[in-house]
Amino acid sequence: MNTKITQLKNELSKAVIGQENMIEALIIGLLCEGHILIEGVPGLAKTTTVNALSQALGLNSKRIQFTPDLLPSDIIGAEIYNPKEHSFSIKKGAVFTHLLLADEINRAPAKVQSALLEVMQERQITIGDTSFKLEAPFLVMATQNPIEQEGIYALPEAQLDRFMMKILVKHNSQEEELAIMKKGAKKSFESVNTVLNKEDLQELQKELENIHIDDAIERYMVQLITATREPKKFNLDSDNIMYGASPRASIDLYKASRAKAFLRGNDFVSPADIGYVIHDVLRHRIVLSYEARAKGITSDEIISKIVETLPIP
Amino acid sequence: MKRSLGSLLLLLFYSTLAWSEDFSHSFTVDNYQPYVKEAVLLKLEIKQTNHDKVLFFNFNLEKSPNYHFQRVAIKEQGKNHFAYRQYSYLIYPLKAGKVNLHFKLQKRATTDESISYSYSGDRDNVKGLVTMYSDIHLSPVTLEVKALPKGTELVGNFKLQHQFLTHHAKAYQAIPFEVEIQGHGYPPLLKNILLSENNITLFKEQPLIKSASSIKGTENTISYSMALSSSKSFSLKERDIKVFNPKTQTNYVLTLPQQDFTIEPIKPSSLVDKEDFPKPLKSDFSWLSNFFSYFIVFVAGYLTALAQQWKEKSKPKTEHPLYRKIKKSKNAKELLQLLMANNQDAFKTTIEALENLIYNKSKTSFKSIKEALETEIKEMD
Numbered sequence: 001m002n003t004k005i006t007q008l009k010n011e012l013s014k015a016v017i018g019q020e021n022m023i024e025a026l027i028i029g030l031l032c033e034g035h036i037l038i039e040g041v042p043g044l045a046k047t048t049t050v051n052a053l054s055q056a057l058g059l060n061s062k063r064i065q066f067t068p069d070l071l072p073s074d075i076i077g078a079e080i081y082n083p084k085e086h087s088f089s090i091k092k093g094a095v096f097t098h099l100l101l102a103d104e105i106n107r108a109p110a111k112v113q114s115a116l117l118e119v120m121q122e123r124q125i126t127i128g129d130t131s132f133k134l135e136a137p138f139l140v141m142a143t144q145n146p147i148e149q150e151g152i153y154a155l156p157e158a159q160l161d162r163f164m165m166k167i168l169v170k171h172n173s174q175e176e177e178l179a180i181m182k183k184g185a186k187k188s189f190e191s192v193n194t195v196l197n198k199e200d201l202q203e204l205q206k207e208l209e210n211i212h213i214d215d216a217i218e219r220y221m222v223q224l225i226t227a228t229r230e231p232k233k234f235n236l237d238s239d240n241i242m243y244g245a246s247p248r249a250s251i252d253l254y255k256a257s258r259a260k261a262f263l264r265g266n267d268f269v270s271p272a273d274i275g276y277v278i279h280d281v282l283r284h285r286i287v288l289s290y291e292a293r294a295k296g297i298t299s300d301e302i303i304s305k306i307v308e309t310l311p312i313p
Numbered sequence: 314m315k316r317s318l319g320s321l322l323l324l325l326f327y328s329t330l331a332w333s334e335d336f337s338h339s340f341t342v343d344n345y346q347p348y349v350k351e352a353v354l355l356k357l358e359i360k361q362t363n364h365d366k367v368l369f370f371n372f373n374l375e376k377s378p379n380y381h382f383q384r385v386a387i388k389e390q391g392k393n394h395f396a397y398r399q400y401s402y403l404i405y406p407l408k409a410g411k412v413n414l415h416f417k418l419q420k421r422a423t424t425d426e427s428i429s430y431s432y433s434g435d436r437d438n439v440k441g442l443v444t445m446y447s448d449i450h451l452s453p454v455t456l457e458v459k460a461l462p463k464g465t466e467l468v469g470n471f472k473l474q475h476q477f478l479t480h481h482a483k484a485y486q487a488i489p490f491e492v493e494i495q496g497h498g499y500p501p502l503l504k505n506i507l508l509s510e511n512n513i514t515l516f517k518e519q520p521l522i523k524s525a526s527s528i529k530g531t532e533n534t535i536s537y538s539m540a541l542s543s544s545k546s547f548s549l550k551e552r553d554i555k556v557f558n559p560k561t562q563t564n565y566v567l568t569l570p571q572q573d574f575t576i577e578p579i580k581p582s583s584l585v586d587k588e589d590f591p592k593p594l595k596s597d598f599s600w601l602s603n604f605f606s607y608f609i610v611f612v613a614g615y616l617t618a619l620a621q622q623w624k625e626k627s628k629p630k631t632e633h634p635l636y637r638k639i640k641k642s643k644n645a646k647e648l649l650q651l652l653m654a655n656n657q658d659a660f661k662t663t664i665e666a667l668e669n670l671i672y673n674k675s676k677t678s679f680k681s682i683k684e685a686l687e688t689e690i691k692e693m694d
Contacts, residue, residue, distance in 0.1 A: 021658065270672060272664045275653025307654035312646055 004204060005263060007195045008056055014190040015052035016045050017183070018176035024263060025167045025280060026053055026141065030201065031208055031262065032255040034164025035120055035140040037105075037155075037284060044169045046143045050101045057201065058194035059098035059137070066108035068151065072115035079128040090127050095119050096134065102142035106152045113159050116140065120162040137201060157243075157287065164252045165277070166284035211258045212268040216313035221257070221274060225250045227306045228286055234309055240292035240302055245285040253281045271312040279303050335363035335422065336370075336396070338451070346457045350468035350499035351559040352530045353404040353456065354385075355414065361396040366422045368396045369444065374404075375415040380456075381405045382414075383526050393425070403526050405499050409460035413453040420447050462564055465557040469498010469533075473554070473567040480572065484579045487516065487540040492569060495534045498558075500524050506537050506552065506569070513547055516540040546576045633690045640687070645670045645679045648686075660686070 005027065012023050022038060026049065029036040038046050047063070054061030064075060077093035094100065095116075105113065119125050123134045142163070144155075160166070172180065183189050227234045229244030256277040261269045279300055286299040341356040361368050374382045386401035406412045421444035431442040461468065477490040494501040500522065507515060521536040541549075552569040635655055642648040649667040652660045666682050669675040 270668050272649060272653055272657070272668050275664075276657050278653075304654040308651060310650075312650045312653070 002204065002207070002262070002265070004196055004200055011056040011192050011195045012049065012052050015192050016049045017180045018172040019045055019049060019169060022046070022049055022167050022169050023053075025165050026050070027263065028256055028259040028277070029139055029141070029164055030057070030137065031205055031259045032164060032252075033137055033139065033205070034252055034255065035142070035162060037160070037163040037166040038141065038143045038169055039146050039166060040143070040169030041171075042145060044171065046169060047101065047103060050099065050141045050143075052192045054099040055192040056194060057099075057196050057198075059198065061099035061101065062094040062097040063101040063103055064094050065103045066105050066112065068107060068109060070108045070112045072112055075112065075115050076119065076125050077127050088128070090130060092127075092132075093125075095125060096132070098135070098137055098139065100138070100140045102140055104145060105142040106144045106155055109153050110156060113153065113155060117159065117162065137198070160284045161246050161248050163284060165256060165280040167280055168283075208258055208262055210267065211261050213254070213258060214268070214313070217257075217269055217271065217274070218254070220271065220310070220313050221253050222250060223310055224274070224278065224306060225253065225282075227310060228282065228302075231306075234306070236305060236309055240289055240295075240297055241286060242289040243287035245282050249282055249285045253278060256281050275307060278307060335366055335368060335420065336361045338418075340454055342454060342456075345455075346459060347406060348459045348468065348557070348559040349407065349409050349461050350405050352499070353406070354528055355402045355404055355454070357398075357400045357402075357416075359396070359398040359400075361391070361394065364394040367393045367424060367428060369421040369423070370396070370398050371417075371419040371421070372398070372400050373417050374402060375417055377415065379406065379408050379412045380414065381407060385526050385528050393428070401528055403528070403531065404456075406456055406458040409458050412456045412458050414456065415453045416451040418449040418451050420449055421445065422447070461557050462555075464555045465564070466503060466554050467494070467498065467501045467556040467567075468559060469496055469501065469556070470558050470560065471496030471498060471501055471533075471556055471567060473569065475569055477572060481575045481577070482542075483577045484544045485542050485584065487542045488574060489538070489540045491539070492537045493534065494537075494567065497530055497532055500531065500533050501535050503537075503554070506554075507539070508550055508552055510547065510549065512543055512545065513549075514542045516542070541574070543574070543576055545578065546574060548573045636687070636690050639683065639690060642683070645682070648679070648683060660689075663689070 008027065009023065016023065022045075025036055025038075028034070030053075040046055051061065051063075064070070073093065075093050075095050077091050077096070079088045080091045081088055102116070119134065119138075120140055123136070123138050125132045125134065140163075145152075171177075223234075225245050227236060227244075228241060228249075231238045231241060231244075253274065257269045257273045260273040260276050261267075264273065266273070282303050283299045286302060288297065288299060288302075292302075336359055338357060338359045341358070343354040344351070347353050357372060359370055359372070373384070382402050382404045384400065385403050386399075388399040389397070391397040404414065423442060423444040427443050431440050433440065471494050473492065473494050475490065475492045477488065479488055482488050492506055494503075502520065502522070509515075517537070517539040521538070523534040525532050549569075549572040551571045554567040554569075555564065556567055557564050635651070638651055639648065642651055645667050649664065649671065652664050652667070657664060663682060663686050666675075666677060670677055670679060670682065
């Protein structure tokens, strides 16, 4: 594995015990400049990990706690009238940063969630009649809590599609929990040092481009995505999927597989790399049918079935 | 002159039209000169005239010892801005002379926004409807109530039925009987249906009243259940109940004819209870069936708990869901595909070994990788 990545992982492990999948997904997001949606119950170090990552990278980071009364202008900024000079000035919002932590994103109504659409896709913000290009890297890491059903606003499909990956954060193992308990009680978590800078990150991103993807692997990826849209074509049950994955899914699967291969220290993408990331890339993009929901089928099960059915190159 | 005016008024449709700010109302009374206890049908119609508001109404008569009333119908048509209400009441005046009917009318005004707001939310977030209350004064309606002929006990059109189970009994034995008055009119409730007699003990219950009111009047069935007992033979005198029918303006009499009863005397000593501990009429073994039913339930519960334990012990160890699929896999690609689809993180080492075998042509055999995986899976169980 690349030494810089190892350094970054080591630094993060000072603040976060366990949760390797989440850390790896965040690094994939950073390398590919893809936004990450993290779903998990409270207390699984979602916010801590994001904060540690921003410290380790020496990047600006801002956090927005999403609440039902949040306004789009709180995020992107607004034009403020100056009565002395009879002019308008622009007050920039929290989105002008490198790493944006959108905490509990599903607590804010659709108009606020939609305020992130432009910035997530174009990396550009329009306030009044002025558009601002955001400085690279720009990454949105949103968290949401799956338990509460009251007072939440489910993210619309268009918004979900802009997230490169959706990570499900699970509880730690007993050994990890023991370590967390001891360190947490003694407040002995070490402080995170900056080990990478913007230039290093850009270098790593350039290195990604050297990862080779074979034509057969590319075709395999397309087949996987097509299978979510036309399951019958691949002898799969078509009753469970209402809408399949979008073209953004193909792009993100391509980028994420390449990043995964890079993190595993390979210079080529193998089907296993796709297997490692496919659930995270597709689970929020497949819209299940009512029948599937009634039967309690999850999108992860559908993805597994697709991977099991389509022969690897 | 008064009579002709009164009868004219009886036939004429009388209505009081009054305009308030937002609605019009009119009263209709079918008879302004009824007899005491004669049914009078009163109707109130309310029509909304100001359609800018949303109106609701609460209407009722005020209680009074001078009359008895009952709401028999309510018609609600038109919604929100076009409210229409028709209230129908049956009124029985209880005294002769001028009787004023007093009313309570309350107007509730609100807006469409308030209604929408009250419907918003869900079952856990119920919102009340905010309305502006205002009391509307309505002038009383006056009835000229005519007195009943002297001695009248009931008002309406009734028939009387009676039933005595026996006319022969032993001394002090109860003789049950029932009198039923049925018909149309003011509920035929009488304080004393029998005239008091010496040497007779009368046992009576509260009369059973079945009354149903409608705009046509009140249909009644009143049952008086009683019993008589005496130490010697006796006769019940004929009982005449004077009734007045205001519809036909005629008097008639309901008669309970004379009844003769023969009482067989018995020795007073036979009435005395001489046994201190009389034997029960029948043996009660219900406690035994209760005991057995509880015992059976207890045993069944105990056995179920035991069976659950045995079931747990005898339960075969479940195998890993992937075990059979792994066993079936024929080549490295097939196995890699299977592991990719299911929990890749748990099989990282095997995946790497398979990748090396497929793409780097390593010397490790598929068979050995598969066997190692099978052992690993077994240990997971």
